[in-house]
Structure formats: C-alpha cells, structure tokens
C-alpha cells in the first residue's frame with residue numbers, strides 16, 4: 048500500500064477537491080482499492096463522500112493518535128492506496144500525518160500570497176524528510192503568472208507537469224458527491240486529473 052498525503056498550510060488551495068478527484072481517478076485506473084482519510088475537523092471530504100452513490104473509493108475513519116496502526120489494518124484489508132486530506136494549519140496533526148506519507152502533494156494557487164505562504168508547508172515536509180510534489184491549481188487560461196508560479200515553486204521541489212485550471216465543474220461536480228470525470232469523462236478537467244494521477248502514481252512507485 049502507498050500513502051499520498053495532500054497538504055498545504057494555506058486554506059482553499061484545492062486539497063479536498065484534489066484528494067477526492069485523484070481517489071476516484073486512481074480507482075478507475077485500476078490502482079485501487081483506494082481508501083480516503085479525512086484528518087480535517089472541517090470534514091469537507093467526509094461530507095462529500097457521504098453524498099456519494101458509488102461504492103468506491105472507500106472511506107476510513109481514523110484516530111490520528113493511531114494513524115500508523117490504522118494504515119497497517121487497511122493494508123491488511125487489501126487497500127492499495129490511501130489518500131489523506133489534511134487541515135489548512137500547521138498543527139501536530141499535520142506532523143503526524145506527514146510521518147506516514149510516501150509522497151506529499153502540495154496544491155498551490157498561482158497567486159503571490161499563496162506562493163509566499165508555501166514556505167511553511169515546505170519546511171514541515173522537509174523536516175519530515177518526505178518527497179513533495181507541487182501542483183498548481185485554479186490557474187487562469189493564458190495567465191503569465193502560472194508559468195512564474197511554476198518557476199518559483201521549482202526552487203523548493205518538483206512541480207507536477209500538469210496544471211489544474213479554474214473550472215466550474217471541479218466545484219459543481221462535488222455538490223452531489225461526484226467528481227468532474229464522473230460528470231463527463233471527456234472534459235478538460237477529467238483530462239487534467241488523469242494526467243495528474245499518472246504523474247503522482249509514478250512518484251508513489253519510486254522508493
């Protein structure tokens with residue numbers, strides 16, 4: 048089993064959106080069974096999952112104090128990929144979650160505020176000694192700042208070779224517990240998530 052942690056100390060960058068979309072994409076690509084874990088007290092990912100009709104991915108309620116044990120149990124139960132959503136804060140929770148990560152995915156919006164705020168997340172991931180991958184989310188079409196953001200982020204670590212654009216279906220699809228690719232598999236959003244999954248899965252396979 049591999050564990051992907053989606054983290055960013057900055058709020059509203061797309062952690063929950065990306066965790067849900069990647070989990071559904073990973074299942075559809077045969078990388079499952081996938082278990083989703085929500086460590087955010089806001090519970091956005093679990094609320095979304097509760098709206099879902101589909102049976103996969105599964106949802107695992109865990110107690111952070113026993114996270115490593117819970118993950119072992121999931122692995123024994125046959126889970127191949129655990130995706131953990133995290134709260135937008137630098138807390139003890141984040142440290143404990145980072146400790147179990149194989150890869151940490153850090154979504155970042157291409158704005159000066161978001162880029163400046165990324166440092167504290169990077170420090171935490173570096174302190175945990177984990178592999179990190181940035182993904183630019185919520186980009187505007189043809190905006191120069193997207194390329195500039197990628198360059199700025201590449202000073203800290205690897206930037207995924209796919210940008211997620213600002214698209215209504217990323218948000219609207221989640222209202223009733225679905226994802227953009229479940230509304231329209233041929234959509235641009237679905238294509239972006241597919242590319243992101245392919246990249247993240249290669250990072251997860253590296254030891």
Ligand SMILES: Nc1ncnc2c1ncn2[C@@H]1O[C@H](COP(=O)(O)OP(=O)(O)OP(=O)(O)O)[C@@H](O)[C@H]1O
Nearest residue numbers: 058059060061062063064135185212213214217218
């Ligand atoms: N690429 C996108 N296009 C359009 N809307 C998006 C995109 N990514 C995220 N959103 C929307 O932006 C808002 C914040 O996204 P999300 O909740 O996934 O961020 P988050 O990092 O999990 O936030 P928090 O830090 O509060 O947990 C949501 O309303 C979501 O639907």
Ligand SMILES: [Mg+2]
Nearest residue numbers: 062063087091
């Ligand atoms: Mg969230």
